[in-house]
Amino acid sequence: MLGYILKRLLYAVPVTLAVSIICFSLVQLAPGDPLTVVLPADASQEIVDQTRARYGLDKPLPTQYLLWLSNVLQGDLGTSIASGRSVSSEIGHAIGYTLSVAVLACLLALVAGLALGLVAGYTMGSPMDKIASATAISGVSVPHYWLGIVLVVFFSVKLGWFPAMGAGRSGQSLGDALSFMILPVLTMAAMPAGIITRSVRALVAEKLGQEFVTALRAKGMTSPHIFAHVVKNAAPTALAVIGVQMGYLMAGSILVETVFAWPGTGLLLNNAILTRDIPLLQGTILVLALIFVALNLIVDILQPLFDPRIQRA
Amino acid sequence: MTVSENALSAQPTRSQGYWSNVWRKLLRDRVSVACMIVLAVIILSAIFAPLLTSYDPAIGSVVQRLKPPLTDGYILGTDELGRDMLTRLLYGGRMSLIMGILPVLLALLIGGTLGTVAGFVGGWTNTIIMRATDVVFAFPSILLAVAIAGALGSGLLNALIALTVVLIPPMVRVTESATTQVRSLDFVEAARASGAGGLTIIRVHILGNILAPIVVYATSLLSVAIIMSAGLSFIGLGTKPPTPEWGLMLNTLRSAIYSQPLIAALPGVFIFAVSLSFNLLSDGLRSAMDMS
Numbered sequence: 001m002l003g004y005i006l007k008r009l010l011y012a013v014p015v016t017l018a019v020s021i022i023c024f025s026l027v028q029l030a031p032g033d034p035l036t037v038v039l040p041a042d043a044s045q046e047i048v049d050q051t052r053a054r055y056g057l058d059k060p061l062p063t064q065y066l067l068w069l070s071n072v073l074q075g076d077l078g079t080s081i082a083s084g085r086s087v088s089s090e091i092g093h094a095i096g097y098t099l100s101v102a103v104l105a106c107l108l109a110l111v112a113g114l115a116l117g118l119v120a121g122y123t124m125g126s127p128m129d130k131i132a133s134a135t136a137i138s139g140v141s142v143p144h145y146w147l148g149i150v151l152v153v154f155f156s157v158k159l160g161w162f163p164a165m166g167a168g169r170s171g172q173s174l175g176d177a178l179s180f181m182i183l184p185v186l187t188m189a190a191m192p193a194g195i196i197t198r199s200v201r202a203l204v205a206e207k208l209g210q211e212f213v214t215a216l217r218a219k220g221m222t223s224p225h226i227f228a229h230v231v232k233n234a235a236p237t238a239l240a241v242i243g244v245q246m247g248y249l250m251a252g253s254i255l256v257e258t259v260f261a262w263p264g265t266g267l268l269l270n271n272a273i274l275t276r277d278i279p280l281l282q283g284t285i286l287v288l289a290l291i292f293v294a295l296n297l298i299v300d301i302l303q304p305l306f307d308p309r310i311q312r313a
Numbered sequence: 314m315t316v317s318e319n320a321l322s323a324q325p326t327r328s329q330g331y332w333s334n335v336w337r338k339l340l341r342d343r344v345s346v347a348c349m350i351v352l353a354v355i356i357l358s359a360i361f362a363p364l365l366t367s368y369d370p371a372i373g374s375v376v377q378r379l380k381p382p383l384t385d386g387y388i389l390g391t392d393e394l395g396r397d398m399l400t401r402l403l404y405g406g407r408m409s410l411i412m413g414i415l416p417v418l419l420a421l422l423i424g425g426t427l428g429t430v431a432g433f434v435g436g437w438t439n440t441i442i443m444r445a446t447d448v449v450f451a452f453p454s455i456l457l458a459v460a461i462a463g464a465l466g467s468g469l470l471n472a473l474i475a476l477t478v479v480l481i482p483p484m485v486r487v488t489e490s491a492t493t494q495v496r497s498l499d500f501v502e503a504a505r506a507s508g509a510g511g512l513t514i515i516r517v518h519i520l521g522n523i524l525a526p527i528v529v530y531a532t533s534l535l536s537v538a539i540i541m542s543a544g545l546s547f548i549g550l551g552t553k554p555p556t557p558e559w560g561l562m563l564n565t566l567r568s569a570i571y572s573q574p575l576i577a578a579l580p581g582v583f584i585f586a587v588s589l590s591f592n593l594l595s596d597g598l599r600s601a602m603d604m605s
Contacts (some may be wrong), residue, residue: 008402015447015448015451016451017449018448019448019451019452022448022460023460026460026461026463026464027464029461029464029465030464030465030466031465031466053523060453061472071529109465113370129384137589137593137596140592141536141585141588141592142585142588142589142592143540143541143544143560143584143585143590144542144579145560145563145581146563146578146580146581146584146585148583149563149567149570149577149578149581150571152579153570153574153577153578157462157570157571157574158574164570204605205498245374247453248453248455251452251453251455251456252455252456254455254456254459254548255544255547255548256453258547258548259567269463270548272463273459273463273467273548273549273550274549278464281463281464282464285456285459285460288453288456289451289453289456290452292452292453293451294380296451302552313389
């Protein structure tokens with residue numbers, strides 16, 4: 001077990017390095033000289049050279065990468081061109097918003113997905129299963145940015161129940177704060193709920209057909225107990241799915257946060273793209289990708305604990 | 314957005330009439346048939362848009378702004394610049410469908426080749442190709458697409474590059490695992506023993522047998538790709554105005570969400586319909602091929 005964890009941790013090191021290299025090369029990918037955005041057009045050659053040296057841009061690429069990496073490791077992600085503030089503080093402000101919506105959406109998806117998946121798996125082929133399965137595949141197929149717009153049309157424009165955009169002002173009551181979160185959370189929960197429903201449904205159907213259930217029935221175990229066994233078997237899968245989905249939600253938040261003008265990392269990315277603020281783009285992508293890598297790592301390490309049968313080499 | 318590869322297993326499937334058998338089973342599934350009809354109608358109406366409408370998708374009249382659906386002369390109303398909605402939705406399908414389907418075809422070609430080579434050759438070649446794939450998998454697909462398109466700057470070609478790069482790794486994984494399974498089957502051993510070269514074995518024995526899981530997977534990727542490509546346009550990284558495109562239309566119509574909510578939500582219905590149809594069709598294909 002310890003060996004597995006160690007091996008998995010070691011494997012994460014080259015992946016993390018590779019992620020950092022890709023994020024570093026984003027600047028190289030961007031067309032044009034990175035200096036043109038920080039310097040006036042009529043800057044003299046001397047000033048251009050000085051600035052180039054100051055940013056380390058006169059050095060070969062591998063040296064530039066190591067310089068950048070050592071800065072990143074010290075928490076310095078550069079300076080946002082648009083706001084002039086440090087990228088890490090911009091992300092620090094935004095990440096809490098993204099995290100809170102993603103966590104709530106995951107909880108909702110977990111509950112809804114488990115419930116729908118269990119119902120569908122237990123009643124395979126029945127109208128109940130058809131409804132649950134149709135809901136699930138709609139959740140997986142729906143463009144979530146459009147779902148957000150539809151929810152705004154219904155709940156904000158027609159019914160006036162929840163605010164359509166923003167996160168409210170500071171110092172508001174918890175209820176007010178939550179009212180701003182409801183629509184983004186619903187929107188974000190659709191896809192993971194659909195995925196969990198589909199995998200739990202398949203899993204329940206598989207378990208119900210397995211020998212241990214037949215054996216339990218033969219030994220006279222009642223349905224509620226068998227149900228408990230099935231849930232115990234389905235839970236690790238649902239948890240693994242939700243762990244990975246959490247990363248997808250945080251990273252994929254750019255579209256949903258744009259719809260709701262929710263001030264998280266997604267909106268930050270959107271602004272970075274609109275203003276061509278490459279340092280902000282690079283820093284935000286790096287942080288979100290590292291969170292994704294970390295969540296995958298956690299899922300891989302936790303899964304054998306929940307389900308001892310998984311003994312990965 | 315998820316690009317998750319399912320455990321698609323390759324079995325020795327190639328026999329006389331395998332595909333016609335799959336096709337027969339598919340035609341017996343009402344949901345699959347409905348999906349194929351929906352897709353055919355949307356694709357054909359995009360191709361023949363000029364025959365179906367007399368309006369120009371780029372020209373509108375300011376006095377006719379945001380007319381509700383069923384207004385005289387405008388069956389689905391008009392957009393924020395007074396352009397006929399139906400016309401823009403029909404023409405918009407061209408760009409949305411091309412930008413959703415083309416990246417999948419490119420990924421199929423590039424990723425499929427890499428995956429077949431990795432699976433067939435094995436050894437170091439396999440390690441290098443698969444580890445490189447792992448790196449791209451370390452990013453959630455939509456984030457990487459946004460990162461690449463965002464760094465390259467907006468534009469169709471950049472969005473196409475971003476989407477293709479993101480879709481290649483899952484294609485490599487599915488092809489590699491299918492090839493590895495088929496490679497160890499008896500008839501491949503037999504072919505090798507009777508002196509067939511690598512390329513011949515791939516062409517004659519491997520491709521036919523890995524096609525089924527790859528087709529199923531590519532169909533479900535179409536659903537993901539259509540949502541992602543419209544999503545890139547939605548945040549200004551794909552199509553540029555005045556070119557009609559469903560994702561971009563959703564974005565520009567956000568200003569109309571209070572005055573004409575129905576029109577504001579309309580382009581998304583088409584993205585949803587196409588994406589749902591491809592997903593259901595992928596499920597239908599899977600069960601028609603007995604891959605459950």
